[in-house]
Amino acid sequence: MNPMDLATYGKNTWCPGCGNFSILSAIRSVLAELDGQMQSIENVVLVSGIGCHAKIVDLMNVNSFYSIHGRVLPVATAIKLANPDLTVICFSGDGDSLAEGLDHLVFAAKRNIDVTLILHDNRVYGLTTGQFTPTSPLGFKGKSTPNGSFEHPLNPPELMLASGATYIARGYTHGIGLLQKLFREAILHKGFSFVDVLQVCVSYNNLYEAYNKRTYELKDHDASSYEEAQKVIRSWNYDGSDVPIPLGKFYEADARRLDQAYRGSMPNALDRDNSISELLENFI
Amino acid sequence: MDNFSTLIGGIAGDGINEAGITVARLFCRLGYNIYMYYDYPSLIRGGHNFSLVRASSKKIAAHMDQIDILIALNQETIEKHAVRLKDSSFVIYDADKVMLEGITQKGCGLPITSILKEAGAPAVMKNTCILGGYCKVVGINWSILESVLKKHMEKKLEQNLLVARQGYDQAIESYRIDSLSSKIERNPLPIITGNQAISLGLIKAGLGAYVAYPMTPSSSVLDFMAKFGPQFGIKVIHPENEIAVMLMAQGFAYAGVKCAVGTSGGGFCLMTEGLSLAGMAEIPVVVVMVQRTGPSTGLPTYTGQGDLNFILSAGQGEFPRFVVAPGDAEDAYYWSAVALNMAWKYQVPSFILSDKIVSESQYNFELAGAGTVEEEATQQWSGQGKYQRYSFTDNGVSPMAFPPQKGQAIKTDSYMHDEFGITTEDAMLNKKMTDKRLLKERYLADDLERYEAVKVLSEGNGESAKTALLCWGSNKGVCQEAAEKLGLRAIQVLVLSPFPAKQLKDALQGIERLVAVECNATAQLARLGGFFGFEIDDRILKYDGRPFSLNDLESELGRRGI
Ligand SMILES: Cc1ncc(C[n+]2csc(CCOP(=O)(O)OP(=O)(O)O)c2C)c(N)n1
Numbered sequence: 001m002n003p004m005d006l007a008t009y010g011k012n013t014w015c016p017g018c019g020n021f022s023i024l025s026a027i028r029s030v031l032a033e034l035d036g037q038m039q040s041i042e043n044v045v046l047v048s049g050i051g052c053h054a055k056i057v058d059l060m061n062v063n064s065f066y067s068i069h070g071r072v073l074p075v076a077t078a079i080k081l082a083n084p085d086l087t088v089i090c091f092s093g094d095g096d097s098l099a100e101g102l103d104h105l106v107f108a109a110k111r112n113i114d115v116t117l118i119l120h121d122n123r124v125y126g127l128t129t130g131q132f133t134p135t136s137p138l139g140f141k142g143k144s145t146p147n148g149s150f151e152h153p154l155n156p157p158e159l160m161l162a163s164g165a166t167y168i169a170r171g172y173t174h175g176i177g178l179l180q181k182l183f184r185e186a187i188l189h190k191g192f193s194f195v196d197v198l199q200v201c202v203s204y205n206n207l208y209e210a211y212n213k214r215t216y217e218l219k220d221h222d223a224s225s226y227e228e229a230q231k232v233i234r235s236w237n238y239d240g241s242d243v244p245i246p247l248g249k250f251y252e253a254d255a256r257r258l259d260q261a262y263r264g265s266m267p268n269a270l271d272r273d274n275s276i277s278e279l280l281e282n283f284i
Numbered sequence: 285m286d287n288f289s290t291l292i293g294g295i296a297g298d299g300i301n302e303a304g305i306t307v308a309r310l311f312c313r314l315g316y317n318i319y320m321y322y323d324y325p326s327l328i329r330g331g332h333n334f335s336l337v338r339a340s341s342k343k344i345a346a347h348m349d350q351i352d353i354l355i356a357l358n359q360e361t362i363e364k365h366a367v368r369l370k371d372s373s374f375v376i377y378d379a380d381k382v383m384l385e386g387i388t389q390k391g392c393g394l395p396i397t398s399i400l401k402e403a404g405a406p407a408v409m410k411n412t413c414i415l416g417g418y419c420k421v422v423g424i425n426w427s428i429l430e431s432v433l434k435k436h437m438e439k440k441l442e443q444n445l446l447v448a449r450q451g452y453d454q455a456i457e458s459y460r461i462d463s464l465s466s467k468i469e470r471n472p473l474p475i476i477t478g479n480q481a482i483s484l485g486l487i488k489a490g491l492g493a494y495v496a497y498p499m500t501p502s503s504s505v506l507d508f509m510a511k512f513g514p515q516f517g518i519k520v521i522h523p524e525n526e527i528a529v530m531l532m533a534q535g536f537a538y539a540g541v542k543c544a545v546g547t548s549g550g551g552f553c554l555m556t557e558g559l560s561l562a563g564m565a566e567i568p569v570v571v572v573m574v575q576r577t578g579p580s581t582g583l584p585t586y587t588g589q590g591d592l593n594f595i596l597s598a599g600q601g602e603f604p605r606f607v608v609a610p611g612d613a614e615d616a617y618y619w620s621a622v623a624l625n626m627a628w629k630y631q632v633p634s635f636i637l638s639d640k641i642v643s644e645s646q647y648n649f650e651l652a653g654a655g656t657v658e659e660e661a662t663q664q665w666s667g668q669g670k671y672q673r674y675s676f677t678d679n680g681v682s683p684m685a686f687p688p689q690k691g692q693a694i695k696t697d698s699y700m701h702d703e704f705g706i707t708t709e710d711a712m713l714n715k716k717m718t719d720k721r722l723l724k725e726r727y728l729a730d731d732l733e734r735y736e737a738v739k740v741l742s743e744g745n746g747e748s749a750k751t752a753l754l755c756w757g758s759n760k761g762v763c764q765e766a767a768e769k770l771g772l773r774a775i776q777v778l779v780l781s782p783f784p785a786k787q788l789k790d791a792l793q794g795i796e797r798l799v800a801v802e803c804n805a806t807a808q809l810a811r812l813g814g815f816f817g818f819e820i821d822d823r824i825l826k827y828d829g830r831p832f833s834l835n836d837l838e839s840e841l842g843r844r845g846i
């Protein structure tokens with residue numbers, strides 16, 4: 001399958017130069033490639049929240065559920081529980097999953113539900129035109145914090161590690177090869193996969209220069225070690241400092257998943273009726 | 285004997301609910317109909333709990349103030365309920381704990397605490413012991429109590445039987461409850477709550493998933509589903525909050541699994557954004573919404589009907605919804621199945637609007653009497669051509685398809701969307717899609733003509749009546765009984781959206797005076813009726829968290845010269 005077969009007539013309204021284009025291109029090629037291999041495309045369901053990131057589903061000729069702001073993961077979780085054969089991929093923003101929907105993110109990791117979440121982490125509210133988010137650095141001057149934000153940023157991979165996610169990685173929208181690799185790994189991983197993508201927002205938080213200077217790809221990192229993962233994740237805290245920013249897979253583990261918890265199929269109507277009558281006997 | 289009421293009271297933790305159900309089961313085995321009101325405060329230990337079990341030869345769904353037997357496990361029960369005693373009433377009490385001072389009625393004190401001590405039984409067996417005494421007093425054969433205990437005591441049956449027998453042997457017979465079994469040709473009926481009936485109705489219509497966050501008085505649906513759901517292949521989930529609940533329901537529906545959620549007012553507030561998504565994206569979802577006394581935390585364990593307005597208009601934007609308010613367990617079973625069918629037939633949110641009384645009271649339940657209802661088929665995509673999730677059709681209902689479908693993309697969208705499900709801001713398309721969604725309400729309303737969306741409860745003498753009582757939800761039982769007694773007509777509005785104006789008009793033929801009876805302070809059904817041109821002459825409202833007793837309603841009617 002050609003990645004362009006996954007395009008739609010939906011109008012792309014991202015700003016020229018937006019990092020979302022890389023994510024779109026990377027996910028199209030990964031899904032096109034997987035279609036020929038282990039996961040045929042009709043088994044894939046995309047779920048998005050609301051924000052610039054979320055528009056990606058309109059640009060993908062793939063099953064999708066364009067949800068509401070912050071509510072990507074409950075939808076995705078239920079789709080996976082409803083039909084564990086589906087591959088569920090979520091696109092979310094830093095406002096979407098770290099502010100409005102933080103509870104769901106922590107719980108998805110805690111449940112280790114077998115879905116993938118790609119965080120378009122531009123560290124700003126794009127669609128509402130430039131307010132600070134949970135990953136904006138301390139002192140960020142956004143529309144709602146004209147004098148600089150007063151809060152330290154969250155470190156999303158650290159939060160995910162603590163919450164029980166079993167695949168944690170970071171990519172950067174300047175580096176599509178690595179993005180593709182991480183997306184593929186995340187999708188194929190069994191369990192909750194979290195890919196934090198440093199997605200540049202050219203309009204409200206253009207960090208190209210800083211990222212180009214400071215990001216580096218991890219080598220010889222032992223992703224099976226929780227301690228090593230924690231160390232590398234903590235080496236950069238999303239603050240404004242100029243420490244190096246690691247990219248790549250931080251952590252991968254195998255653990256029980258919520259989607260393994262539900263077995264059994266629904267009886268036919270006749271058996272159901274009989275079971276209802278039998279059940280009522282208990283109440284006489 | 286037409287009516288026999290028993291009240292058992294004690295502290296939370298005494299097993300008062302279970303004791304009341306045991307009394308109800310005894311009467312059911314004797315062929316009586318029962319109704320049990322359970323009153324408890326919002327705490328786990330201490331506080332005053334009571335179960336009021338009324339038995340009757342007729343079908344009932346309301347309690348009366350006065351009681352025949354008062355079973356007191358503590359002094360507070362006597363203090364609180366002495367006013368309910370008639371001259372002929374009888375008090376059974378724990379003689380080790382309770383003094384009968386100032387009570388002129390006959391009584392029988394049993395040394396419950398001593399009996400338990402002697403038997404080495406734990407304090408929780410108090411109620412079994414006193415129920416032994418109760419059976420003796422009212423002349424219910426030991427064998428009947430024995431069979432009930434044998435069937436329902438999960439733990440320590442032998443010890444329970446022992447203390448019950450002690451209670452039985454030490455009490456004296458003062459009544460003789462006749463068995464109706466020889467007159468009535470039926471096996472004893474199951475006794476269930478409205479919440480259990482709701483659960484069964486949903487199961488009957490093919491429920492595949494139930495998602496809820498605990499909130500009184502809806503939690504027992506979750507408990508029931510978690511316990512019995514798996515045998516029906518139902519996936520039961522208790523997630524992080526009600527926002528997740530509502531969104532999970534829609535994930536399930538998207539994947540083709542029929543899902544219901546359950547909550548009470550506060551939890552439903554959190555669901556409203558997701559509800560609006562269901563309206564826009566045309567995702568079927570059933571909401572079991574059990575009212576308690578509001579606003580806010582209010583009285584968590586008490587009743588109310590204050591959320592009708594809210595349910596009718598919850599969620600931003602305009603979209604159709606189905607709302608039904610069952611009045612007892614049989615309504616609850618039947619209409620919950622219908623609600624699930626309607627949600628999937630019209631791809632709309634569907635509400636089972638219950639209240640604490642319907643949901644947590646106990647009713648004898650006859651499956652055959654509840655009405656026949658089957659799972660209805662949903663309109664599925666033919667498989668021809670390119671699938672469009674929001675295709676325009678004559679009735680506004682777009683055929684559904686669920687992933688995976690080879691060569692197709694099934695797209696759902698919270699934004700305004702085109703037929704394929706891709707976001708658009710096109711003005712004409714926006715209007716057309718809105719019309720499409722609203723069109724479904726017309727067909728839903730037509731479909732409802734097949735159902736008794738408005739029920740005339742008091743056939744017979746009600747036909748010539750000039751005065752009617754208009755009610756919804758749990759006031760069904762009390763209105764029906766008062767109407768039958770006073771020669772009035774009682775009318776129950778079951779479906780509240782789409783409003784069954786035509787059926788209500790028919791039901792009101794010949795009525796000159798219409799009295800709304802509601803458990804809220806602003807007469808919300810009356811207001812709704814007014815919107816459709818129904819003039820309400822009078823309102824009888826109760827909003828102290830407690831249900832109307834038959835006496836409450838009769839005296840309110842009497843005060844109005846009715
Ligand atoms: C409940 C709710 N609150 C607020 C909004 C408005 N809103 C739309 S997008 C957005 C923020 C988007 O930020 P982010 O998730 O980081 O996505 P981005 O646009 O940066 O990709 C907000 C607040 C909304 N749609 N829904």
Ligand code: SF4
Pocket residue numbers: 013014015017018019020052053122126127200201202203204
């Ligand atoms: S506002 Fe930022 S995130 Fe949104 S499209 Fe433009 S560049 Fe991309």
Ligand SMILES: [Mg+2]
Pocket residue numbers: 051093094095120121122123124125126133
């Ligand atoms: Mg953002």
